[in-house]
Amino acid sequence: MLDHMELRIFTEPQQGATYDDLLAVARRAEETGYDAFFRSDHYLRMGSVSGQPGPTDAWTTLAGLARDTRTIRLGTLMSAATFRLPGPLAITVAQVDQMSGGRVELGIGTGWYAEEHEAYGIPFPSLGERFDRLEEQLAVITGLWRTPVGENFDFAGRYYPVTGSPALPKPVQQPGPPILLGGMGPRRTPRLAARYADEFNLPFASLADSAAQFERVRAACAAIDRDPAELMWSNALVLCCGRDDAEVARRAAAIGREPAELRENGLAGTPAEVVDTIGRYAGIGSRRLYLQVLDLADLDHLDLVATEVMPQL
Structure with missing residues (x-):
């Protein structure tokens, strides 16, 4: 048994997915014992x-799932700060937290995919400015949630100045839903994580790269006298599990990947x-894995991991 x-x-x-496609996966994940969707x-x-x-909006989806599921936690990896203003995002997440009975988590990042901004008319500033904006967003969102009821919130931001906000509504979770930050940025990412994150997540990173970045974040925590043990450490990896090599190959082909490449870079192979592989990530301090499921119609994939992998963890 692993830790x-x-x-x-x-x-x-x-x-390419409808709301109903996502609901089917979320409900199966809930029924089979996964911690979150x-x-x-x-x-x-x-x-x-x-x-x-076509695409579906993340927070519209999570609002629906908040009412259509009962126990599973719900969140984003990662919401793009470029898509939303921080005040309205704080309201949205607090509302979905209420709708779910306190099951929501906010993963947020700078935004990186230039083409989607071009395709839907979303401004896409330089990386430095995106980090500046993300830092202000985190200050505004957490500030609004943590302001005591009956008091106002002000923030003298360059991009998002806030004056006299009643800082409502409040989320169910106090002082607010968990905030996830992540990525391989060597300086600003660890600093922001040390200050604002409840969880630090690395997507599709090798063991060596993950261990090195976790160490940078721990050092950034030490620099501001925060105990790194307060942070949840996590990874996200593409999933391709099969009962035998033939099933692994079939699932790899369904997502346009090669079994050997997935075994090297993902969470792939037999149970x-x-x-x-999970044990190796646990060995560097990771305590939570996000299994990237790309074939949403293959609910048996979730069942297999729930019955053959989960009991060994």
Whole structure:
């Protein structure tokens, strides 16, 4: 048995999914014991897929799931700060937290996919400015949530100045829903994580790269006298599990990938191989894995991991 490792399901609906597709996955994940259902926050497909019938909005989806599920936690990896103003985003997330009975988590990042901004008329400033804006967004969102009821919130921001806000509504979770930050940025990412994150997540990163970035974040925590043990450490990896090599190959082909490449870079192979890979991530301090499920119609994939992998964690 491994040290406890939580498994969460992570979807990429910009590749083409309806709300009902996502609901089916979220409900199966809930029924089979996964800790959470997360989705990306993107408006444009990636790669050669058609993207039909088109993207769905992340927070609209999570609002629906808040009412259509009962126990599973819900969140984003990662909402793009470029898509939304921080005041309205704080309201939206607080409302979905209320709608779900306190099951929501906010993953947020700078935004990076230039083409989706062009495709839907969203301004896309330079990377430095995007980091500046993300830092202000985090200050505004957490400030609004944490302001005591009956008091006002002010923030002298360059991009998002706030004056006399009643800072309502409040989320169910106090002082607010968990905030996830992540990525491989060497300086500003660790600093922001140390200050604002409840969880630090690395998507599709090798063991060596993950260990090195975790260490940078721990150092950034030490620099502001924060205990790194307060942070949840997590990774996201593409999932391709099969009962035997033939099933692994079939699932790899369904998502346009090669089994050997997935075994090297993802969470792939038989249940025993998957448990072994999970153990290596646990060994560098990761305590939560987001399993990127790309074939949303293959609910048996979730069942297999729930019955053959989860009991060994």
